[in-house]
Amino acid sequence: MRIPRIYQPVALTAGQHVALDEDGANHVGRVLRMQPEQQLILFNGEDDQYLATITEAGKRTVTVRIDERQQHSSESPLDLHLGQVISRGDKMEFTIQKAVELGVASITPLWSERCGVKLTGDRLDKKIRQWQKIAIAACEQCGRNVVPQVRPVMKLDDWLREPFDGLKLNLHPRAQYSINTLPQPVTALRLLIGPEGGLSGEEIATAAEQAFTDILLGPRVLRTETAALTAITALQVRFGDLG
Structure with missing residues (x-):
């Protein structure tokens, strides 16, 4: 047992x-x-x-x-920070749970122009605490000892402009490059996943100004929660500890 x-x-x-x-x-x-x-x-x-x-x-x-x-460590060598625009219903909880199981190091929930979720005040604080508990429960289940932090919610523009010394990626359905074309090695990475309605043109331009590289997962358009987990898996296979 x-x-x-x-x-x-x-x-x-x-x-x-x-x-x-x-x-x-x-x-x-x-x-x-x-x-x-x-x-x-x-x-x-x-x-x-x-x-x-x-x-x-x-x-x-x-x-x-x-x-x-x-002595026990199951942490990935890839320091992966997920910036996820908040999704509706239980999709955000599902994304956080599975992202932790896949080895992300930290998660920042984001507000964007086309984010369809409205949370403020006590409801927002309660939701952040709930998301952190989901991250803890995922660690209990998957064998991780280091609990990823679910950071306070940020505006997308502020998150894009945070200083970061590593590779920065934005999933984009019309990007020219795939994860397999990224150079190696990569040890620290930020991954931006937009909302169900996609990022606005201005937000995509800001990401590009802040040195985010647009990448493509494949020929099909994925839902936001599917895109996040597919990208994390592909990145862990290429740069982390999934074989």
Whole structure:
């Protein structure tokens, strides 16, 4: 049986006893219904993970003993930052979840001219927290110990102008170049994925002014969530750790 992995954003040391936070205790005690003497793997955002044994288990509180520190890293050598214009419904959540599984290092949700989503104030703050929890859950599932940050939402123009020392790519259905034509090696990369209605001409021009290279995935026009995950996969095959 696969040992469940639980994220705990605290310092972890072999030999210490840890009371899991509310989210962790709820998942272990209520969802998984685990019992004392069963094992967990804890991670806190660093490269290593920690094998732990449950000492007390209830529906509201779970305490574990950390048995040993284990060296374990499944991080891609490609530092990939995804700039994703916010998509409707659960498409954004799906994109974040799968992007984390595929190895992205960070994600910035973006507002663009043709973005069809309207979120402000508390609703926006709640949504960002939800997206970060989705990233954490994806790490628990896929074996990553380093949790990608879901950054605060930015205007596309501001994100395009952020200083960045690496390759910058914009998916464009009429681009001349494909991922396979990009030069090697690449260790740091920014990938821009536009909204369902596409980027405006002005936004495409601004991206070009900021040294973003237009790239093409293929002859078919993909939905925004399909485009993001296809591009990330192709980039990880070429520059990262997918074979």
